Amino acid sequence: MADASPVLILIGAPGSGKTRLGKRVAGELGIAFIDTDKRIVAEHGPVADIFSEHGEPYFRELERAAVERALGESCVLSVGGGAVMHPATRADFARQRVVRLTVSAEAVASRITGGKRPLLGGGVDAWKSLVEQRVHVYEELADASWDTSSRPLDTIAHEIVEWVVEQQAHDTPSATAVQASTDAQH
Numbered sequence: 001m002a003d004a005s006p007v008l009i010l011i012g013a014p015g016s017g018k019t020r021l022g023k024r025v026a027g028e029l030g031i032a033f034i035d036t037d038k039r040i041v042a043e044h045g046p047v048a049d050i051f052s053e054h055g056e057p058y059f060r061e062l063e064r065a066a067v068e069r070a071l072g073e074s075c076v077l078s079v080g081g082g083a084v085m086h087p088a089t090r091a092d093f094a095r096q097r098v099v100r101l102t103v104s105a106e107a108v109a110s111r112i113t114g115g116k117r118p119l120l121g122g123g124v125d126a127w128k129s130l131v132e133q134r135v136h137v138y139e140e141l142a143d144a145s146w147d148t149s150s151r152p153l154d155t156i157a158h159e160i161v162e163w164v165v166e167q168q169a170h171d172t173p174s175a176t177a178v179q180a181s182t183d184a185q186h
């Protein structure tokens with residue numbers, strides 16, 4: 001299965017719902033769910049501890065390795081909000097089906113408490129400045145986008161599933177059409 005790859009990759013700001021929604025979308029599609037942060041935590045302990053003991057660059061190396069591994073698996077893939085800032089990940093994701101999740105500053109405030117995200121010690125102001133630095137990358141990579149600020153997770157998950165199914169239906173006929181036109185020339 002050397003050519004396995006994610007059916008869908010979820011990117012976006014911390015607290016936009018990538019982990020929760022990814023799990024639901026994968027469940028509805030009946031395929032595996034991979035969250036790079038969850039894999040890192042399972043193998044290396046809490047993200048906040050990795051940051052405080054080894055620093056952010058070390059975390060980013062672990063994250064890049066987790067992304068590379070997941071790119072070879074058939075799954076719905078959710079990554080941490082900063083993963084797309086790695087140049088190789090950005091280049092890889094440009095060739096994948098990517099959904100961006102957005103959330104308003106008002107809605108995210110209650111979602112980013114709890115101290116699990118070491119870059120967000122400064123609360124919503126820290127979140128805003130992170131998003132400002134990354135927004136162009138999120139926009140550039142996204143094939144579609146959903147806002148999670150005010151609608152139920154299940155509704156959004158279902159819409160994303162419908163979109164993926166539609167995209168997959170488009171993929172096959174166009175591949176067939178290319179083959180047919182090639183055949184016609186010979």
Ligand SMILES: Nc1ncnc2c1ncn2[C@@H]1O[C@H](COP(=O)(O)OP(=O)(O)O)[C@@H](O)[C@H]1O
Pocket residue numbers: 012013014015016017018019020021111148149150151152153156
């Ligand atoms: N559509 C939504 N409506 C309400 N709460 C949400 C929604 N999406 C996510 N959340 C909440 O936001 C928090 C962060 O979600 P999570 O999936 O961990 O985001 P991310 O992985 O993007 O950081 C969780 O507590 C989750 O329950």
Ligand SMILES: O=C(O)C1=C[C@@H](OP(=O)(O)O)[C@@H](O)[C@H](O)C1
Pocket residue numbers: 012013014015018019037047079080081082083116117118119130
């Ligand atoms: O935005 C970031 O740089 C980070 C986001 C987090 O993931 P979520 O986006 O899933 O919260 C986690 O990877 C880490 O705390 C760093």
Ligand SMILES: [Mg+2]
Pocket residue numbers: 018019020035037078079080
């Ligand atoms: Mg997450």
